[in-house]
Amino acid sequence: MIKITKGDKPDILDQKAAEWTAEVQAALDAGEELSKSLKSKYNHASVKAAIVTETHGKCAYCESKVRHVAPGxxxxxxxxxxxxxxxxxxxxxTLACPVCNTNKSNHQGFVDPHDDEPSEHFWFAGTAIFPRPGSQKGTLTETVLKLNRSDLHDRRYDRLSSLERLLRIASNEVDPALKAVLQQDLIMNENKPEVEYAAMSRAFVANAQAQGLLP
Ligand SMILES: [Zn+2]
Known part of the structure; x- marks a missing residue:
C-alpha cells in the first residue's frame, strides 16, 4: 500500500452528494428498501474515472493493477x-480489487491510504508485507485483507525478479556513464506511484542502496 493523493472532487458529487445522502437517510429512517439506482449513484462514470486516475488503476490496498482484468x-x-x-x-x-473488497466486507479500522502514511504501518521483507510492531491498524489490514495471500506473493515475486535483473544489468555495466543512467532509471522508475507493488519496489531500492548496490 502507498499513500494516495486525492484528486479534485468530481462535479457530480459537489452537485448531488448532499441530495443523495438525504435520500438514503430518509429511506433508512423509514425502514424502506433502498432502490438499486440510489444504491449505485456513487458509481457515476466521472467518479470512477477520477478514482482510477488517482489510484493509477491499482487496488488501494494490495496495489495490484486491476483494470486489465476487471473494472475494479x-x-x-x-x-x-x-x-x-x-x-x-x-x-x-477509492478503488479496490474484487479480492480485497470481498475480504474487507463490513470491517473498518484499516490503514487509510488517503489519511495515513502506509509506510508507518507496514514494512517489506522480500515479497512479504508485515505490520510494523505496535501498529494495530497495520495488523488488522494485513490480516483481514490477507495481504500475504499466495497469489499476491507470486505476482510480487515476478516484480522482484525483474527488479533484480535490472539491478544486475546496471551493476555489470562497465561504462560508468551508462551504469549511472541504468542505476538512476531503476531508482526513479521503481519509486513511481503508478508502478505495481510500488511499496515493495521502494523497499527493494532502499535495501539495495543500504547494501551499497545502488547509489
Ligand atoms: Zn487488492
Missing amino acids: DIEHIVPKSIEPALWFEWLNL
Whole structure:
C-alpha cells in the first residue's frame, strides 16, 4: 500500500452528494428498501474515472493493477453499512480489487491510504508485507485483507525478479556513464506511484542502496 493523493472532487458529487445522502437517510429512517439506482449513484462514470486516475488503476490496498482484468470496485473506506452519511463522500471513496473488497466486507479500522502514511504501518521483507510492531491498524489490514495471500506473493515475486535483473544489468555495466543512467532509471522508475507493488519496489531500492548496490 502507498499513500494516495486525492484528486479534485468530481462535479457530480459537489452537485448531488448532499441530495443523495438525504435520500438514503430518509429511506433508512423509514425502514424502506433502498432502490438499486440510489444504491449505485456513487458509481457515476466521472467518479470512477477520477478514482482510477488517482489510484493509477491499482487496488488501494494490495496495489495490484486491476483494470486489465476487471473494472475494479469503488470501495468505501468506511463501509456503507456502518456510515450512510459517507456513501457519497469523496474522501471515503477509492478503488479496490474484487479480492480485497470481498475480504474487507463490513470491517473498518484499516490503514487509510488517503489519511495515513502506509509506510508507518507496514514494512517489506522480500515479497512479504508485515505490520510494523505496535501498529494495530497495520495488523488488522494485513490480516483481514490477507495481504500475504499466495497469489499476491507470486505476482510480487515476478516484480522482484525483474527488479533484480535490472539491478544486475546496471551493476555489470562497465561504462560508468551508462551504469549511472541504468542505476538512476531503476531508482526513479521503481519509486513511481503508478508502478505495481510500488511499496515493495521502494523497499527493494532502499535495501539495495543500504547494501551499497545502488547509489
Ligand atoms: Zn487488492
